[in-house]
Amino acid sequence: MSHILITGAASGIGLATARRFHSRGWSVGLLDMNAQALQAVEAELGERAWSRALDVRDAAACRAAADAFAVQAGGLDVLFNAAGILRMGFVEEVDPELHRRTLEINVQGTLNMCLACLPHLKRATRPHVLNMSSASALYGVPHLAVYSASKFAVRGLTEALDLEWRRHGIRVQDLMPPFVDTPMVRDQAFQAPVVKRMGVKLSAEEIAVAAEHALDSDRVHTPVGLPFRLTVLMEKLTPRRATRELMRWLSRP
Template identity: 55%
Template sequence: MGNILITGAASGIGAATARLFHARGWKVGLLDINHAALASLAAELGGVWHAELDVIDPVAVQAALADFTALHHGQLRLLFNCAGILQCGNFEQIEMAEHARIVQINVLGLLQMTHAAFPYLKATPNAQVINMGSASGLYGVPHLASYSASKFAVRGLTEALELEWCKHDIRVGDLMPPFVRTPMVFSQRFEAPVMRRLGVKLTAEDIAAVAWQQAQGSAVHRPISLQFKLMYWSGQITPQWLNRLIMGWLSRE
């Protein structure tokens, strides 16, 4: 068993992951900006440790990590960077402030959490970071441009740290699902054509189950669903022009 600290834990994938790891005996820490939903989940799980957190606030990030790890002898077995936001739509019709917010939370927030967590991970045998990636990090997705760009950044960071931190006995990997039935996806006012064509078939519980598998393994990238696995592995060997053709067809209005 171990301890896991989850960002974006109040709902969706983060909450499903918290429930699963808690049920299997792990010590769970919950972080989210939504205080009411976070407190409700913490109570559901028997009063587990939780703290309201904006992941782009560096001082709050440092404090949250220090508080949680103080309960576990300064150690952190698993950091799950799950916090993230999405805005679907035509790129030019989305306010620049919203594009910036996507990058701040999905990239800068993840960077800050991971950077601040390093000393606690290093102090823990078999420590691990799981980043919430996306199928959108395989090839740029129309109508999800800034979100897709943020997940390319997550993919690059994951690959770099997986190599860099192996000397510290810290494994780093990401989960790469296509669209998941979560409040974040269902709250979108614009339905991207690729979402309509591929469908939204996965549940938060499906992703939590894969997070559990990742916690026992060492994959750098873990594509999720048979449909995307085929796209992912074929994308490793097919030329870029073919990948572009496929994505263009999936995104056709």
């Protein structure tokens, strides 16, 4: 049996991924700040599910959670860093505290979990770390400036660790979807023009499928969805100013 530990597992992409891997016979560890929702997910999945409330900004708590799951499950094969937050708006109009939380959860939280799980992943036969990056890590997105910056950081961390941790036999990869139909996107008080223009066409379940397929791929980055895959191709084949102009058009009021 294989074992996966998922952050942000109480809703959205984390929840969809937990359901998918559990249905495939995996032992699933569920981590999230929302303790009540987490307990409901564990009850829904039943056997082979384990949960713990966790704030990924707390490095010591991350280590304790990784250790506890590895002991309970009998190992740890995959870490999926799905926890993240987003606040849309003009950067100067968003509470600076939310900017700080975005960077701490999306970036420091991802690093905390990678380090917490490293000792257990080193003992696995086919270990992987899968991080949630974003299409906004291709070019900075207006009205998502700090979120976009956080995902650039996740992309860079993924690339570096994939090379560093080859010596441990660990693959580090990320997923790069555009907007996904999750509460995090739906519940925004301010809807960025780029969201209105592009639409929200991906489901959390489609990202869960991409996560499963990524583990059998040699790619470091997995762009999700045909439109974004074409954008990535355009970025490679055309001057970078073409991507900038596309982003300017998508972000018009």
